[in-house]
Amino acid sequence: MSIADKSTAKPRKLGLKERYAHLTRGLGWETTYQPMSKVFPFTDYEGIKIHDWDKWQDPFRLTMDSYWKFQAEKERKLYAVIDSFAQNNGHLNITDARYVNAIKLFLTGVSPLEYSAHRGYAHVGRHFVGAGPRIACQMQAIDELRHAQTQIHTISHYNKFFDGLHDARHMHDHVWYLSVPKSFFEDACSAGPFEFLTAISFSFEYVLTSLLFVPFMSGAAYNGDMATVTFGFSAQSDEARHMTLGLEIIKFMLEQDEGNVPIVQRWIDKWFWRGYRLLTIVAMMMDYMLPKRVMSWAEAWEIYFEQGGGALFEDLSRYGIRMPKYHEVASKEKGRLSHEVWATFYNYTQATAFHTWIPEKDELDWLSAKYPETFDQLYRPRFEYWKEQSDQGKRFYNNVLPQLCVTCQIPMIFTEPDDPKTICFRSTLYKGERYHFCSDGCKDIFLYEPEKYIQSWLPVHQIYQGNCGGATVPEVLNWYHMSLGNDNMDYQGSPDETLWNEWTADRHKSAI
Amino acid sequence: MTYQLTIEPLGETIPIREGQTVLDACLRNGIFIPYQCNHGLCSTCKITVLEGEVDLGDASPFALMDFERDDKRALACCARPMSDITIEADVDIDPDALYLPVNDVVGTVVGLVDLTHDIKGVTLEVPGDGLPFQAGQYVNLTVPGLDEPRAFSLANAPSKANFPELHVRRVKDGKGTGWVHHDLKVGDKVPLSGPLGRFYVRKSAANPMIFIAGGSGLSSPKAMIEDLLEEGWSGPITLFHGVRQARDLYFDGLFRELEAKHGNFTYVPVLSESDGTDGWTGETGFVHEAAIRRYDGVFKGNKAYLCGPPLMVEASIRALMKGRLFEHDIYTESFLTKADDNAKRSPLFQAI
Amino acid sequence: MAEPPAEQPGVPDINKRWVRVTGTHGDFVLFDFTIGDPDLTVELILPFPAFLEFCATNHAPATVEPAAQAAYERLHRRSWTIPLPQRRPGGASDRLL
Ligand SMILES: Cc1cc2nc3c(=O)[nH]c(=O)nc-3n(C[C@H](O)[C@H](O)[C@H](O)COP(=O)(O)OP(=O)(O)OC[C@H]3O[C@@H](n4cnc5c(N)ncnc54)[C@H](O)[C@@H]3O)c2cc1C
Ligand code: FES
Numbered sequence: 001m002s003i004a005d006k007s008t009a010k011p012r013k014l015g016l017k018e019r020y021a022h023l024t025r026g027l028g029w030e031t032t033y034q035p036m037s038k039v040f041p042f043t044d045y046e047g048i049k050i051h052d053w054d055k056w057q058d059p060f061r062l063t064m065d066s067y068w069k070f071q072a073e074k075e076r077k078l079y080a081v082i083d084s085f086a087q088n089n090g091h092l093n094i095t096d097a098r099y100v101n102a103i104k105l106f107l108t109g110v111s112p113l114e115y116s117a118h119r120g121y122a123h124v125g126r127h128f129v130g131a132g133p134r135i136a137c138q139m140q141a142i143d144e145l146r147h148a149q150t151q152i153h154t155i156s157h158y159n160k161f162f163d164g165l166h167d168a169r170h171m172h173d174h175v176w177y178l179s180v181p182k183s184f185f186e187d188a189c190s191a192g193p194f195e196f197l198t199a200i201s202f203s204f205e206y207v208l209t210s211l212l213f214v215p216f217m218s219g220a221a222y223n224g225d226m227a228t229v230t231f232g233f234s235a236q237s238d239e240a241r242h243m244t245l246g247l248e249i250i251k252f253m254l255e256q257d258e259g260n261v262p263i264v265q266r267w268i269d270k271w272f273w274r275g276y277r278l279l280t281i282v283a284m285m286m287d288y289m290l291p292k293r294v295m296s297w298a299e300a301w302e303i304y305f306e307q308g309g310g311a312l313f314e315d316l317s318r319y320g321i322r323m324p325k326y327h328e329v330a331s332k333e334k335g336r337l338s339h340e341v342w343a344t345f346y347n348y349t350q351a352t353a354f355h356t357w358i359p360e361k362d363e364l365d366w367l368s369a370k371y372p373e374t375f376d377q378l379y380r381p382r383f384e385y386w387k388e389q390s391d392q393g394k395r396f397y398n399n400v401l402p403q404l405c406v407t408c409q410i411p412m413i414f415t416e417p418d419d420p421k422t423i424c425f426r427s428t429l430y431k432g433e434r435y436h437f438c439s440d441g442c443k444d445i446f447l448y449e450p451e452k453y454i455q456s457w458l459p460v461h462q463i464y465q466g467n468c469g470g471a472t473v474p475e476v477l478n479w480y481h482m483s484l485g486n487d488n489m490d491y492q493g494s495p496d497e498t499l500w501n502e503w504t505a506d507r508h509k510s511a512i
Numbered sequence: 513m514t515y516q517l518t519i520e521p522l523g524e525t526i527p528i529r530e531g532q533t534v535l536d537a538c539l540r541n542g543i544f545i546p547y548q549c550n551h552g553l554c555s556t557c558k559i560t561v562l563e564g565e566v567d568l569g570d571a572s573p574f575a576l577m578d579f580e581r582d583d584k585r586a587l588a589c590c591a592r593p594m595s596d597i598t599i600e601a602d603v604d605i606d607p608d609a610l611y612l613p614v615n616d617v618v619g620t621v622v623g624l625v626d627l628t629h630d631i632k633g634v635t636l637e638v639p640g641d642g643l644p645f646q647a648g649q650y651v652n653l654t655v656p657g658l659d660e661p662r663a664f665s666l667a668n669a670p671s672k673a674n675f676p677e678l679h680v681r682r683v684k685d686g687k688g689t690g691w692v693h694h695d696l697k698v699g700d701k702v703p704l705s706g707p708l709g710r711f712y713v714r715k716s717a718a719n720p721m722i723f724i725a726g727g728s729g730l731s732s733p734k735a736m737i738e739d740l741l742e743e744g745w746s747g748p749i750t751l752f753h754g755v756r757q758a759r760d761l762y763f764d765g766l767f768r769e770l771e772a773k774h775g776n777f778t779y780v781p782v783l784s785e786s787d788g789t790d791g792w793t794g795e796t797g798f799v800h801e802a803a804i805r806r807y808d809g810v811f812k813g814n815k816a817y818l819c820g821p822p823l824m825v826e827a828s829i830r831a832l833m834k835g836r837l838f839e840h841d842i843y844t845e846s847f848l849t850k851a852d853d854n855a856k857r858s859p860l861f862q863a864i
Numbered sequence: 865m866a867e868p869p870a871e872q873p874g875v876p877d878i879n880k881r882w883v884r885v886t887g888t889h890g891d892f893v894l895f896d897f898t899i900g901d902p903d904l905t906v907e908l909i910l911p912f913p914a915f916l917e918f919c920a921t922n923h924a925p926a927t928v929e930p931a932a933q934a935a936y937e938r939l940h941r942r943s944w945t946i947p948l949p950q951r952r953p954g955g956a957s958d959r960l961l
Contacts, residue, residue, distance in 0.1 A: 018605070074903045215909065218909050222910060229906055236906050292914070577903060
């Protein structure tokens with residue numbers, strides 16, 4: 001066959017890409033009896049300029065038909081496995097009931113975000129002019145709903161055996177430390193559609209999610225928690241799709257107009273910092289809450305952000321995008337983050353829906369080994385002192401409500417980037433009021449959109465203003481739907497511990 | 513026994529031997545199906561069998577699930593034909609690809625010239641059909657005593673398919689290029705396999721073209737430009753050729769002639785190490801800097817073809833992107849050697 | 865009728881577990897963990913000794929992807945050639961591996 005024969009055109013079938021284009025673009029139309037700007041009111045105000053929506057490269061070409069088929073099959077098996085674990089008393093296979101506290105934190109802090117993500121994607125899935133991104137977002141909205149659902153099954157499973165999970169939905173909307181993840185997502189959902197995707201699809205799902213998911217799932221699996229691993233099955237396989245959406249939206253904005261570059265950079269800066277602060281609880285789970293540890297937070301940060309993210313930002317630099325602002329601060333903090341936070345929760349254990357404890361000696365040794373530059377010098381003596389006090393019946397509780405950062409809503413517990421012994425305080429005056437921040441990153445975010453953040457619902461302020469059931473701990477706990485002495489306080493002496501010891505004693509007996 | 517394999521949506525039909533994998537048959541016929549592991553593990557090469565029967569081979573149950581098997585899905589890297597078959601694959605429909613089959617041929621060395629102090633021009637003769645290729649593609653050259661073949665781009669116009677021409681730069685301590693420079697003689701026979709690669713001119717887009725070549729990376733652009741001018745391409749074509757010193761330039765007589773003859777062709781040689789004493793009055797600096805100057809930093813609306821050392825290719829990609837030309841309009845052939853570290857890349861870019 | 869009870873179609877057996885090593889990272893092993901059915905797979909990471917323990921407790925046979933083979937074997941060899949440290953409680957020993 002000669003070259004000439006080959007190049008002559010022949011009739012051919014449509015390619016997958018073309019077929020998908022018909023299934024997506026083919027569903028959009030130019031409106032006639034209302035102007036497009038009224039039908040899609042949110043596309044311009046963020047300042048992002050799009051000249052040609054057809055340049056959108058569909059990051060995954062999945063039709064609804066095959067999506068249903070594939071997910072239905074997966075879900076069928078997933079729920080069969082979830083049932084099997086429940087029937088086989090899967091909760092007895094975990095290493096130690098202390099572990100469940102990591103799960104409580106995840107299920108009350110992160111799982112509701114899956115539902116928020118569902119709402120967010122459904123919303124922006126309505127508001128893009130281009131049919132390509134609209135369909136991608138709608139598909140992801142369904143994914144997120146499925147994830148929320150499987151995680152609610154895990155909540156329901158653990159709720160039968162352990163305290164603190166009886167009203168996760170209510171707690172997410174009320175409890176002080178849960179306002180951190182809640183406000184993070186509400187910040188994203190109340191932004192425009194382009195910022196939402198930069199925040200969630202790119203910064204969170206692409207840049208930071210492996211830090212959340214891989215070490216967390218590994219911790220669950222290693223500690224025998226198969227109920228949690230099952231929801232990993234459901235979430236992780238969709239992750240690749242979600243990550244490509246994050247990359248595509250960034251490329252699309254950067255290529256459509258030069259003027260988009262600084263806007264995207266600012267969003268990347270903002271959402272990197274917001275996401276990083278949110279991951280603080282993951283740092284604590286990894287370093288303190290897993291009876292059998294996987295890796296330290298510092299190691300995870302190095303592998304997943306410094307190395308993995310480094311390659312991404314090297315590629316992004318071709319567009320003139322640089323590393324997120326303050327990434328170096330995050331690296332400076334990696335040796336102290338988890339210790340500062342666990343100490344805080346230990347202080348306020350009376351107001352948490354999970355238990356705290358002082359790490360055992362071998363656990364302190366592990367921390368010393370993983371953090372040779374910081375742990376023995378700065379944190380170990382404090383934990384040992386608290387242990388001593390507690391052994392003498394003088395367990396330390398902090399009864400003063402903490403000052404919160406207006407942006408991330410975390411108590412002002414973080415230290416100066418270059419001095420781990422000084423608390424980092426930043427503040428600014430806006431319209432005659434003073435606002436406080438835990439870091440330069442959080443302060444910058446406020447300064448760019450002060451009108452947004454002065455509306456923050458800050459739990460501590462709300463308590464002082466009398467909006468949270470009363471002025472005493474029992475009243476506030478009541479308002480949180482937490483049961484004093486059951487859901488909170490130290491693990492040692494908790495009902496969880498008592499039950500666990502009974503169950504495992506039985507198991508030992510029956511094994512004989 | 514040989515069957516017919518038809519690939520949709522291309523509509524191309526190619527022969528496939530009994531026992532040959534679908535992927536192998538496709539690649540050997542210039543049809544690029546995305547793949548990674550080539551072992552039935554990663555599922556990158558998943559296809560649908562529309563007609564006929566295949567043996568699914570060693571496809572891992574992880575990469576190809578039961579219900580997918582029921583749905584006539586297969587992994588191209590393990591699937592072997594049991595009849596004539598038609599498959600559908602996730603191939604990009606590229607109106608400019610000719611999908612030429614890969615052949616193993618033996619060429620006889622008929623010309624050896626020193627193009628510069630470190631680039632050898634090698635002309636081979638391949639009888640019969642010769643080595644048909646699309647301008648821009650390369651061949652793998654088997655070097656005696658070396659396990660892996662070495663890649664060299666074809667520098668002749670495709671109209672001279674019987675006389676493949678290579679420009680081989682001597683790589684420091686390089687075994688294969690050392691052999692070409694020191695041992696190869698006129699009359700020697702060398703095994704080649706090709707054409708390979710997806711670096712070719714996108715003629716279906718009418719955009720003006722920019723070629724940026726570094727050193728012996730002039731090979732592909734020479735073939736591409738000769739081909740375009742031969743067939744009377746009338747759109748603007750600009751060639752930047754970056755080298756160190758005046759003595760590293762080659763074929764500049766040819767390109768000056770072409771420039772004089774074709775009003776749409778511009779030739780811009782660029783010296784990065786001109787010391788001012790060589791009487792050079794042309795462009796100086798790095799080749800991408802010269803391109804920025806010539807285009808006022810604005811590249812939007814062009815198609816760019818980059819060929820040569822990886823560092824030059826990367827610098828040019830950055831310059832082009834700064835000038836608002838993106839992945840969709842940039843095509844590259846990086847002359848990678850073993851010395852180039854495979855720095856980890858993110859999945860942000862696929863083609864550049 | 866003396867037919868054996870029909871197996872429920874496609875209900876994965878949670879006691880069947882597999883591990884597939886996909887890569888390494890320093891002393892960590894990256895792997896896919898599957899319960900009952902290839903659809904139910906999750907990507908995990910564990911330090912090498914923890915990885916071995918994990919496979920053993922789950923009775924999960926491990927395979928290694930060709931691309932990860934060399935790196936995985938290096939980890940394996942290294943862990944056996946280093947004299948085992950005095951096992952202080954905690955991670956001091958992990959650090960040596
Ligand atoms: C698609 C393509 C097209 C090409 N076209 C052309 C062309 O038209 N013209 C041209 O001149 N070149 C071309 N090249 C580049 C050419 O293929 C290489 O220069 C050639 O393969 C080098 O072979 P060699 O045997 O001389 O060097 P090698 O012996 O392979 O060594 C190359 C270099 O790497 C070093 N090295 C070897 N092994 C290692 C190792 N393990 N780690 C680190 N360093 C190592 C050597 O010291 C040497 O400097 C092309 C390359 C590609 C991929
Ligand atoms: S290329 Fe990996 S499965 Fe075929």
